[in-house]
Amino acid sequence: MIDRDEVxxxxxxxxxxxxxxxxxPMARExxxxxxxxxxxxxxxxxxxxxxxxxxxxxxxxxPDVPRACLPREVALAQAPAVSAEGFxxxxxxx
Amino acid sequence: MSATDILELSAVxxxxxIGERSLSARELFDVYRERxxxxxxxxxxxxxxxxxxxxxxxxGGASEPLGGVPIAVKDLFCTxxxxxQSGSRILEGYEPPYTATAVRRLSAAGAPLLAKTxxxxxxxxxxxxxxxxxxxxxxxxxxxxxxxxxxxxxxxxAAGLAPWALGTDTGGSIRQPAALCGIVGLKPxxxxxxxxxMIAFASSLDQAGPLTRDVRDAAxxxxxxxxxxxxxxxSLGLSEEIELPAAERLDGLTLGVPExxxxxxxxAGVLEAFTAALACAEELGAKVTTVxxxxxxxxxxxxxxxxxxxxxxxxxxxxxxxxxxxxxGASGLLDMYTRTRHDGFGPEVKRRIxxxxxxxxxxxxxxxxxxxxxxxxxxxxxxxxxxEEVDLVLTPTAPTVAFELGEKTGDPLAMxxxxxxxxxxxxxxxxxxxxPCGLSEGLPVGLQIAxxxxxxxxxxxxxxxxxxxxxxxxxxxxx
Numbered sequence: 001m002i003d004r005d006e007v008x009x010x011x012x013x014x015x016x017x018x019x020x021x022x023x024x025p026m027a028r029e030x031x032x033x034x035x036x037x038x039x040x041x042x043x044x045x046x047x048x049x050x051x052x053x054x055x056x057x058x059x060x061x062x063p064d065v066p067r068a069c070l071p072r073e074v075a076l077a078q079a080p081a082v083s084a085e086g087f088x089x090x091x092x093x094x
Numbered sequence: 095m096s097a098t099d100i101l102e103l104s105a106v107x108x109x110x111x112i113g114e115r116s117l118s119a120r121e122l123f124d125v126y127r128e129r130x131x132x133x134x135x136x137x138x139x140x141x142x143x144x145x146x147x148x149x150x151x152x153x154g155g156a157s158e159p160l161g162g163v164p165i166a167v168k169d170l171f172c173t174x175x176x177x178x179q180s181g182s183r184i185l186e187g188y189e190p191p192y193t194a195t196a197v198r199r200l201s202a203a204g205a206p207l208l209a210k211t212x213x214x215x216x217x218x219x220x221x222x223x224x225x226x227x228x229x230x231x232x233x234x235x236x237x238x239x240x241x242x243x244x245x246x247x248x249x250x251x252a253a254g255l256a257p258w259a260l261g262t263d264t265g266g267s268i269r270q271p272a273a274l275c276g277i278v279g280l281k282p283x284x285x286x287x288x289x290x291x292m293i294a295f296a297s298s299l300d301q302a303g304p305l306t307r308d309v310r311d312a313a314x315x316x317x318x319x320x321x322x323x324x325x326x327x328x329s330l331g332l333s334e335e336i337e338l339p340a341a342e343r344l345d346g347l348t349l350g351v352p353e354x355x356x357x358x359x360x361x362a363g364v365l366e367a368f369t370a371a372l373a374c375a376e377e378l379g380a381k382v383t384t385v386x387x388x389x390x391x392x393x394x395x396x397x398x399x400x401x402x403x404x405x406x407x408x409x410x411x412x413x414x415x416x417x418x419x420x421x422x423g424a425s426g427l428l429d430m431y432t433r434t435r436h437d438g439f440g441p442e443v444k445r446r447i448x449x450x451x452x453x454x455x456x457x458x459x460x461x462x463x464x465x466x467x468x469x470x471x472x473x474x475x476x477x478x479x480x481x482e483e484v485d486l487v488l489t490p491t492a493p494t495v496a497f498e499l500g501e502k503t504g505d506p507l508a509m510x511x512x513x514x515x516x517x518x519x520x521x522x523x524x525x526x527x528x529x530p531c532g533l534s535e536g537l538p539v540g541l542q543i544a545x546x547x548x549x550x551x552x553x554x555x556x557x558x559x560x561x562x563x564x565x566x567x568x569x570x571x572x573x
Contacts, residue, residue: 002452006452007448010448010451010452010455011448013451013455014406014435014447014448014451015410015413015428015431015432015435016432016435016436016439016444016447016448017432017433017435017436018436018444019436022444026444026445026448029445029506030445030448030449030452032506032507033398033445033449033506033507033510034449034452034462036395036398036507037395037396037398037399037462037466038395038461038462039392039395040392040395040396040399040465040466040469041461041465043389043392043465043468043469043472045465045468045469045472048468048471048472049468049471050464050467050468050470050471051467051468051470051471051474052298052467053298053328054284054298054474054521054522054523054547055284055285055328055330055523055547057285057327057328057330060327060328061327062324062325063324070191070192074191075191075416077191078187078188078189078190078191078416078417078418079415079416079417080414080415080418080419080420081420087415087416089415089427089430090424090425090426090427090429090430091426091427092426092427092428093426
């Protein structure tokens with residue numbers, strides 16, 4: 001079972017604010033899903049290698065050729081707040 | 095050519111008509127543009143298929159070989175200067191500075207952008223009800239969902255509001271809406287199509303693919319978007335060019351029906367249409383036999399660990415700094431992050447971020463994430479063993495026909511069960527196509543055909559033969 005405290009802990013890890021009235025439903029829904037997926041615990045998977053990716057490609061590199069990157073003003077154009085030089089954010093110390 | 099005649103054309107036929115000059119690209123574009131714009135203007139009183147509709151075709155005329163058959167594209171594909179927000183409030187107002195490779199290739203082959211389509215937020219859902227744009231509707235019955243997450247693309251093609259559409263499939267998001275809307279949906283082999291410019295959900299599973307009226311259209315679209323892309327290190331392309339399928343028989347083919355995916359949990363009417371399709375396959379000369387995918391019943395559990403885990407990482411980038419919205423009045427950087435994500439994400443996305451973060455958190459990683467990756471290995475091995483005995487595997491695409499709006503939104507697990515028959519193929523990275531195989535209670539049923547990695551030509555050939563023999567009439571859904 002996932003309780004309210006665990007929901008708050010995971011939400012902190014996920015950088016997600018949850019409203020007071022979201023906590024209990026979230027705990028209930030996550031518990032139900034986790035209970036379902038925990039059935040994979042019944043399988044014997046001792047000597048099975050994990051698969052992170054289905055295709056066997058390693059070291060896929062592009063040719064090392066310099067090319068133009070996005071101009072700064074284009075990269076900044078979609079940001080909610082900018083200063084002259086970059087993305088503007090509230091102070092971490094505030 | 096009259097508008098009614100134009101609407102009867104498949105994409106293959108429309109491209110041919112343009113080539114023969116019996117139809118102009120502009121005429122074709124305008125017929126569909128007008129229909130799509132009307133649906134967009136009707137908002138939730140229409141099918142709500144679209145999030146954006148083009149004003150006019152791009153300058154410079156359409157190029158060969160497609161000649162100008164316009165395409166509707168799922169919102170999550172980045173399209174330069176055109177809103178692309180993956181159905182989410184958090185990307186409100188985002189107009190990407192570049193275009194996704196798949197869209198760019200199709201456009202270069204002569205398929206200009208007609209519209210962007212509605213979807214579940216960040217492709218998380220099976221009903222297109224989790225969208226910042228409101229739910230899309232099923233043209234067969236407007237009280238029902240079109241499936242998801244590529245529900246806008248599926249409904250648009252079924253309703254004749256777009257000649258064909260591009261979607262993405264992570265655990266069934268092309269195949270299931272195609273099934274529920276009575277059209278064709280193909281999830282190619284993982285790596286066949288570049289993911290560059292797709293707003294990511296679960297990177298080891300996401301794959302772009304066609305939603306079309308028929309199998310030949312799906313083949314034509316895949317041919318023009320597949321291929322190695324230096325911008326996606328996991329793209330491989332296909333070893334052979336995709337041919338337009340022409341097969342009318344299935345002689346010499348052995349088709350496997352996995353017992354684990356065709357027993358409990360499949361609605362009676364769906365099973366009936368599926369069984370009829372198997373009989374049809376036998377009449378076409380195929381041998382139909384039972385196979386076993388012993389771990390398939392655990393695929394859904396593994397998927398709902400792996401996909402949310404990858405999503406929780408991918409969606410960390412939405413923090414109110416570089417694009418999209420930012421919550422007002424935050425008291426500092428951390429507060430700005432957490433409140434922006436609170437305001438910007440919908441309930442299902444929050445649930446999956448929480449689930450994925452939980453599965454990856456200290457103390458739970460081995461029990462969930464590591465074990466789910468091992469289950470993934472077993473599922474791929476099950477398919478490899480099955481393909482030693484049979485050429486292709488057949489299942490129903492979805493356990494039910496289209497359900498009513500709101501029917502499953504209160505129960506996440508019930509919604510997840512829609513993916514029961516489609517997630518095993520996603521985890522194994524193999525190609526699978528859904529074709530309509532009949533009606534149950536007046537609603538379409540999908541037949542899923544899966545093959546080994548990079549067997550698209552063989553898969554589409556078999557799908558084409560079955561499609562011809564089944565003779566499904568999708569015109570009833572046209573608006």
